[in-house]
Structure formats: C-alpha cells, structure tokens
Amino acid sequence: MKPSHQGGPLYRGTGELLPDTAYEKRSWPEGPPWRTFRSEARMPEPPEDDEADRRLGPSGRPRVPRDEEVRLVNAALLLRRPLLVTGRPGVGKSGLAYRIARELRLGRVLHWPVTSRTTLASGLYEYDAIGRAQATQDASAGHARPGIGNYVQLGPLGTGMLPYRLPRVVLIDEIDKCDADLPNDLLTLFEDAWFEVPPLVRVKQTESTATVHTADPGHAAVIEDGVVRAHAFPVVVMTSNGEREFPEAFMRRCLRLEIPDPDAETLGEMVSGHFGDLLGEGQESLIQDFLRRSTKVGGLAADQLLNAVHLATSGLYPQDSQDRRDVNEWQSVLAAIWHPLGGEGADTE
Structure with a gap:
C-alpha cells in the first residue's frame, strides 16, 4: 500500500493532519518482509483523547520540523523499528509521540512511564490474583464466578501489541531509568511482536477466549489461547535523557534521534x-x-x-x-x- 501523503513522506511534522478518511480505508506503507506480521486485524479503531492538544496546543498551528526528525520518524515507520529519542530534560522528546499520533490519526498515545522498578511484564499486563481468588471463594458459596479476563488488564505496551489494522503509538518514557534487564527483555518482543499472558494460557483448555481490559479507559479486547499477536507493529517512541548506555543488541534494533536544545x-x-x-x-x-x-x-x-x-x-x-x-x-x-x-x-x- 502507498502512503496516504501523495508523493511525500508519511510523517511531515508540520502539524498538518492526514485526511479524515474511514479507519478501514486508510492506507499504510508495507514494511520489510522480515518485519511483516500476518495476524488478522481484529481490533476496532482506537479511541482519541485530548492529550495531544493539551501537550502540543490545538492542531492546525504551523510548524517547521527539523529534517532529521522527519527523516528518522519515517524510517522508523517504514522499517517497523523503535525510535530512541535522546536529549536534555525538557526539550520536548515525549511530545514527538503525540505529534506522530495526532498527525497520522493513530488514536491516543499509550504512555508507559519507566522507573527503576519497571519490568517488561508490567508494561504488558497486570493480573489481579487476589481478586480472582476471592471470586473463586464466592463461587463456592453459590455466586456466579466472572471469567478470568475480568482480572487481567493489558498495559500500554501490551495494548499496543493488539491486532489493530494500523499501528498504535506507544511512548516508553525515560527508559534510561529502567532496571538493567529491561532493554534485553524488550528484544524478543520487538522482534516477534507477540507475547503470552500466563494466567490466560493456564486456563485456555476451559476458557479459550477471554475478554480483558486494555490501557484505553473503558475499552476491552478479546484474547484467544492467552496469546496477543500484533498485526501492525506499533510506533514505539522511547525517550532518554542520555544518562546511561544501552546494550549493543538493543541499540542495533533502534533508530536514534537526538533532540537539540530549542532555538x-x-x-x-x-x-x-x-x-x-x-x-x-x-x-x-x-x-x-x-x-x-x-x-x-x-x-x-x-x-x-x-x-x-x-x-x-x-x-x-x-x-x-x-x-x-x-x-x-x-x-x-x-x-x-x-x-x-x-x-x-x-x-x-
């Protein structure tokens, strides 16, 4: 499929929005064969919110982007690779994710703030084991037991891996604060674009499908056999203040964009x-x-x-x-x- 911008890059960074065509009819450029995922697109159009307007100001205001920004964002979109955005605190690194999502009409940004205690699992899903155990006790007393999906909520990264027709934008904010293992833990997910939710895998013989909560407030998704498989690899924007070095294997899978101090x-x-x-x-x-x-x-x-x-x-x-x-x-x-x-x-x- 051809990019929606005729004769130009998909992302322009000018603030000009793509035409507001129906979600099912929007085109998207093909990725490399080794970065193309064949799961069926089953998710509806993602929701919008006003977060981009709150962070960037109302849409439609003119902007002149740096050439390197346009070049690397479009390369990341075409190659289906994460974008590592570095720069001093306060230069607007996270705003790039909101600019991409708004300009390309990809729905609300899935924001995953990282701390020293953050693990890969926390970005993928949370499981309320205590609530599930309490429901089991109530069931033994004669009450109906809700399905296990009621106790599972996908995190921002896990929601981004759902089979949407077009990619979601995932902001992994301040990744340089993470534990030393997180960059390596992300490698397999970034390569394969699928993951298992162990609590759902354990019950797939009796509950082959489960409706779980997502990181979009009030929204849910159906998961089969406890596995989430992406259809379109998400647009992953990772921000870093340049406070640490990352493993070579991790850096090899990223495109790096340096944001200078604004003039x-x-x-x-x-x-x-x-x-x-x-x-x-x-x-x-x-x-x-x-x-x-x-x-x-x-x-x-x-x-x-x-x-x-x-x-x-x-x-x-x-x-x-x-x-x-x-x-x-x-x-x-x-x-x-x-x-x-x-x-x-x-x-x-």
Missing part, C-alpha cells in the same frame, strides 16, 4: 502553538530573556517558558508598565519559575 524559532512555534498571538510583540523579547537565562544556569526546560507566557498573558503582571515595582515583581516571578533544573535554586539577575 528561538522553535520556541516561538511552541509558544504560538499554545497561545496563538496573545503575547504579541512581547513574545520575542520574552524568548530572548529565556534563552539568556537558560545559558546562564546551564539549561532550562521549554515548559518553563510556557509557564512564563501564561503568567504574562494572565493580566496579573502588566508587560508594558513603567512602574518600577511592577517591573521588579515580574523579574522576581521569572527568577522563581526559571530556576535551574539541577535544583540549586534560582538566583536573581
């Missing part, structure tokens, strides 16, 4: 994406102040600029006031919200 133009697009032209002529001045402050303290996060813009447009801090008290108050507010990310505290100019 004045990128910050202007981000501010306009959320606030339009509310700040007016003061936008450029505030962005330059932010960049100078960021350089001085060793780097600020982009959302710290958004906080300042929101305060500047709130009406509580007059931007054109000549009163020295107003100016000092505004500078004190900026010093408080533009504090160093390392936690040393804000110093005043």
Whole structure:
C-alpha cells in the first residue's frame, strides 16, 4: 500500500493532519518482509483523547520540523523499528509521540512511564490474583464466578501489541531509568511482536477466549489461547535523557534521534502553538530573556517558558508598565519559575 501523503513522506511534522478518511480505508506503507506480521486485524479503531492538544496546543498551528526528525520518524515507520529519542530534560522528546499520533490519526498515545522498578511484564499486563481468588471463594458459596479476563488488564505496551489494522503509538518514557534487564527483555518482543499472558494460557483448555481490559479507559479486547499477536507493529517512541548506555543488541534494533536544545524559532512555534498571538510583540523579547537565562544556569526546560507566557498573558503582571515595582515583581516571578533544573535554586539577575 502507498502512503496516504501523495508523493511525500508519511510523517511531515508540520502539524498538518492526514485526511479524515474511514479507519478501514486508510492506507499504510508495507514494511520489510522480515518485519511483516500476518495476524488478522481484529481490533476496532482506537479511541482519541485530548492529550495531544493539551501537550502540543490545538492542531492546525504551523510548524517547521527539523529534517532529521522527519527523516528518522519515517524510517522508523517504514522499517517497523523503535525510535530512541535522546536529549536534555525538557526539550520536548515525549511530545514527538503525540505529534506522530495526532498527525497520522493513530488514536491516543499509550504512555508507559519507566522507573527503576519497571519490568517488561508490567508494561504488558497486570493480573489481579487476589481478586480472582476471592471470586473463586464466592463461587463456592453459590455466586456466579466472572471469567478470568475480568482480572487481567493489558498495559500500554501490551495494548499496543493488539491486532489493530494500523499501528498504535506507544511512548516508553525515560527508559534510561529502567532496571538493567529491561532493554534485553524488550528484544524478543520487538522482534516477534507477540507475547503470552500466563494466567490466560493456564486456563485456555476451559476458557479459550477471554475478554480483558486494555490501557484505553473503558475499552476491552478479546484474547484467544492467552496469546496477543500484533498485526501492525506499533510506533514505539522511547525517550532518554542520555544518562546511561544501552546494550549493543538493543541499540542495533533502534533508530536514534537526538533532540537539540530549542532555538528561538522553535520556541516561538511552541509558544504560538499554545497561545496563538496573545503575547504579541512581547513574545520575542520574552524568548530572548529565556534563552539568556537558560545559558546562564546551564539549561532550562521549554515548559518553563510556557509557564512564563501564561503568567504574562494572565493580566496579573502588566508587560508594558513603567512602574518600577511592577517591573521588579515580574523579574522576581521569572527568577522563581526559571530556576535551574539541577535544583540549586534560582538566583536573581
């Protein structure tokens, strides 16, 4: 099948959405034979939410993406490979997942935040063994026992592996915080795009199908014989602050995109994406102040600029006031919200 964008890349990064055609009729480019999975597409169109708009601002605002971003995102889509997005905290790494999902109309992003205690199983499914045991006791007392699927919930990564016709977007956030075993544990899943849910496998002789909860609120999926098999490999975006090295075998299966610190133009697009032209002529001045402050303290996060813009447009801090008290108050507010990310505290100019 050909990409839906005629004569161009599938992902453009401009904020322009794909045409709103029926889910069943949307085309998608073929992947390599060794990355093509033949399970039947059985899942309905995934749900949407407003998370992309909340994180990125309303759709339709113009954006000029970096060439490397467009190049590597499209390579990851075509090769069915995970994208490892690296960069300093606060440069907008996780926003890329929401941009891809919104622009390509792939449904809500399945967000999996990683900590040092995260295991592969926690991203795939959770099983309420205590609730199941309690139901068994109630059944022995004459009450009806719900099916085992009532006690299984697929995690974000497990939901992304369900047989959707088009890929889901899975955000594995801050993977460099993970336990040392997680990258290696992901290898087989990324290669084969299927996994077993052991509690369902154990009862497949008596319950060959089970309806389980998914990571989409209020949604469910039917699993046969305890096995989840992908039809379209999900768009996996993994973010890293560059705090650790990953195994060579893991890196070989990923495409790596480095997100640099945003420049004045990128910050202007981000501010306009959320606030339009509310700040007016003061936008450029505030962005330059932010960049100078960021350089001085060793780097600020982009959302710290958004906080300042929101305060500047709130009406509580007059931007054109000549009163020295107003100016000092505004500078004190900026010093408080533009504090160093390392936690040393804000110093005043």
